[in-house]
Amino acid sequence: MAVRVRFAPSPTGLLHVGALRTALFDFLLARHQGGQNILRIEDTDRSRYSEDSEHEFIESLRWAGITFDEGPHVGGPHVPYRQSERATSGVYVGPVSKLLESGDAYKAFDTTDELAAMRKAQEDAKEPVGYFGGAWRDADPSEVARAEAAGHKYVVRQRIPRGKVIAIDDPIRGHVEWSSDTLDDPVLLKADGMPTYHLAAIVDDHLMGITHVIRGEEWLPSAAKHVLLYRMLGWEIPVIAHCPVILGKDGKKLSKRHGATSVLEYRWEGYLASALNNFIVLIGWSPGDERELLTEQEMIDAFSLEGVQPSPGHFDLDKLKWMSGAHIRLLAADALFDAVKSYLEDPRTIEFWDSREAEPGKPSGHEIAASLTLLRDAIAKDPEYARGVVVLLRERVQTLADFGPGARFFFVDMPEMDPKAVEKWLTQPHVPQLFDSIVQGLDPIAQPTKEDCEALIRGYAEKHGLEKLGPAVHPVRVALTGTTAGPGLFELMELLGRSRIVARLRRAKEIAG
RNA sequence: GGCCCGGUCGUCUAGUGGUUAGGAUGCCGCCCUUUCAAGGCGGAGGUCGCGGGUUCAAGUCCCGUCCGGGCUACCA
Numbered sequence: 013m014a015v016r017v018r019f020a021p022s023p024t025g026l027l028h029v030g031a032l033r034t035a036l037f038d039f040l041l042a043r044h045q046g047g048q049n050i051l052r053i054e055d056t057d058r059s060r061y062s063e064d065s066e067h068e069f070i071e072s073l074r075w076a077g078i079t080f081d082e083g084p085h086v087g088g089p090h091v092p093y094r095q096s097e098r099a100t101s102g103v104y105v106g107p108v109s110k111l112l113e114s115g116d117a118y119k120a121f122d123t124t125d126e127l128a129a130m131r132k133a134q135e136d137a138k139e140p141v142g143y144f145g146g147a148w149r150d151a152d153p154s155e156v157a158r159a160e161a162a163g164h165k166y167v168v169r170q171r172i173p174r175g176k177v178i179a180i181d182d183p184i185r186g187h188v189e190w191s192s193d194t195l196d197d198p199v200l201l202k203a204d205g206m207p208t209y210h211l212a213a214i215v216d217d218h219l220m221g222i223t224h225v226i227r228g229e230e231w232l233p234s235a236a237k238h239v240l241l242y243r244m245l246g247w248e249i250p251v252i253a254h255c256p257v258i259l260g261k262d263g264k265k266l267s268k269r270h271g272a273t274s275v276l277e278y279r280w281e282g283y284l285a286s287a288l289n290n291f292i293v294l295i296g297w298s299p300g301d302e303r304e305l306l307t308e309q310e311m312i313d314a315f316s317l318e319g320v321q322p323s324p325g326h327f328d329l330d331k332l333k334w335m336s337g338a339h340i341r342l343l344a345a346d347a348l349f350d351a352v353k354s355y356l357e358d359p360r361t362i363e364f365w366d367s368r369e370a371e372p373g374k375p376s377g378h379e380i381a382a383s384l385t386l387l388r389d390a391i392a393k394d395p396e397y398a399r400g401v402v403v404l405l406r407e408r409v410q411t412l413a414d415f416g417p418g419a420r421f422f423f424v425d426m427p428e429m430d431p432k433a434v435e436k437w438l439t440q441p442h443v444p445q446l447f448d449s450i451v452q453g454l455d456p457i458a459q460p461t462k463e464d465c466e467a468l469i470r471g472y473a474e475k476h477g478l479e480k481l482g483p484a485v486h487p488v489r490v491a492l493t494g495t496t497a498g499p500g501l502f503e504l505m506e507l508l509g510r511s512r513i514v515a516r517l518r519r520a521k522e523i524a525g
Numbered sequence: 526g527g528c529c530c531g532g533u534c535g536u537c538u539a540g541u542g543g544u545u546a547g548g549a550u551g552c553c554g555c556c557c558u559u560u561c562a563a564g565g566c567g568g569a570g571g572u573c574g575c576g577g578g579u580u581c582a583a584g585u586c587c588c589g590u591c592c593g594g595g596c597u598a599c600c601a
Contacts, residue, residue: 020601022600022601024600024601054601056600057599059600060600060601120599124599127598127599134526137526138527139526139527140526140527140528140597141597142527142597165599169599185530185531188529189529191528194528195528199599202599204599208598208599208601209600213601229531229595229596230596230601232529232595232596233528233530233595233596233597234596234597235529256530256531256594257594259594263593263594291537294537294538294549295537295538296537297538298537300539301539302538302539302547302548303548304538304548304549304550305549321538322530322531323532324530324531324593325536326535326536326537327537328535328536328537328551331536331537331551333550334550335550337563341563405562406563407561407562407563408561408562408563466559469559480559481558484559485559486559488559489559495560495561496560496561497560497561498560498561499560499561499562500558500559500560
């Protein structure tokens with residue numbers, strides 16, 4: 013029987029990296045086993061559901077390259093894939109009546125106030141808190157009939173049996189068991205007629221033929237109730253696996269302080285989806301050998317639930333940055349250029365940087381946005397030139413956004429001068445003469461190659477008895493780029509071309525002189 | 526309070542009774558070199574949460590303990 017897994021998020025906000033990992037595990041398991049991956053929207057809490065959020069989830073997942081065989085956006089044999097729609101189409105009424113008839117569930121008419129009072133009393137008495145008996149678990153049928161006839165609102169609760177040991181065999185955590193006496197009676201159907209997660213997830217997983225449930229560890233405590241529900245309904249129990257959480261580097265819950273929390277934010281920051289996936293999947297899972305840089309296919313080939321670690325992992329932004337740079341360097345030149353292009357063509361990239369708060373010691377969001385705009389326009393105007401720039405810069409970027417500031421000097425008429433660099437290299441006495449000699453040397457060469465440029469500068473150094481190339485190279489670099497760091501000078505000169513070089517050397521000579 | 530889960534360099538991890546506890550990231554150094562990177566090489570960093578036990582031998586098995594986390598909603 014084919015493996016069928018589902019990612020079943022509740023769209024109430026942004027798609028978090030922890031959720032992305034769960035989705036990735038689902039996807040990898042399905043593809044590894046040649047099964048199906050299903051997206052199901054758990055929106056039974058109508059007060060928290062957001063349509064924007066659902067769209068955001070789907071877009072994030074699409075960007076991440078996580079594909080689904082069935083779902084609200086692609087259809088499939090089990091439509092609808094939104095639980096609210098499934099509720100109105102009545103899929104949960106059958107199981108609820110069955111449970112009611114067999115006595116595995118009962119109607120409870122408690123009011124919110126009554127429940128609160130019960131909880132308070134339990135807390136005060138230091139007793140386990142929950143609906144263990146309540147007023148209605150063992151109520152007389154006539155009393156129930158009377159309450160119902162009076163039109164009182166009720167919920168349907170699951171009747172947890174007493175004195176049983178319930179266990180699951182979780183591929184990630186192994187054997188976990190509970191005494192049913194510690195389990196209270198969960199609400200299955202709310203007073204508004206909507207199912208709770210406990211009911212809806214189990215019914216839908218069964219109806220959709222789900223064989224493996226992968227979910228967050230916050231579900232582990234209620235897994236026993238779910239196992240019981242499957243049994244009460246006479247359904248086969250799928251494999252249930254609980255993933256550990258992802259924490260911030262300081263061990264606290266992942267939050268804004270640790271960097272971005274939503275998947276799309278990483279996109280706008282310029283991370284390749286392949287890098288984010290690779291990084292995320294390695295929190296809590298490893299291929300079992302010493303490989304770390306993995307392609308999607310390699311992840312699929314190596315994935316197994318048993319290889320997932322039960323302990324929580326920490327999100328280390330430094331390692332993500334390294335991995336991001338590594339994935340950029342893994343791309344062939346054309347693929348990289350296309351990635352940069354589509355990154356910049358999405359207007360949200362620039363918007364994102366424009367509205368980003370400044371970090372100390374780094375270019376402001378606004379500056380980055382401006383440099384990215386410059387790159388974007390340069391790609392449109394002269395793709396050949398821009399492509400050369402991107403290729404030249406690939407060794408020194410960590411994200412796609414780094415191409416903006418790095419490439420800036422190629423596209424402005426005159427680069428901004430770093431005062432320290434000017435001070436260090438443009439004030440030396442030989443500089444005006446050095447620049448003159450390069451300008452003169454370039455005169456007969458319409459399109460200087462990097463070899464031409466190297467010959468010119470080496471020639472100058474030799475002629476003037478310089479022991480090292482530095483005193484010739486550095487002033488030229490500052491004149492052409494405005495800074496002391498960057499790509500190889502000769503390569504950069506070839507790309508810049510004669511007229512830009514000459515113009516910049518002349519201007520720098522004025523500054524120097 | 527009750528129930529459940531977790532605990533190997535700062536971080537991600539390998540490891541399933543016998544290894545000098547391996548790799549990666551980050552940090553430091555060297556090499557390459559026109560700078561910065563990238564790349565190569567090397568270094569520091571772990572009494573495997575702690576305490577007992579079992580065993581010739583324990584990160585690995587058992588017991589206890591501490592710490593961290595989750596759940597304890599008519600949220601998921």
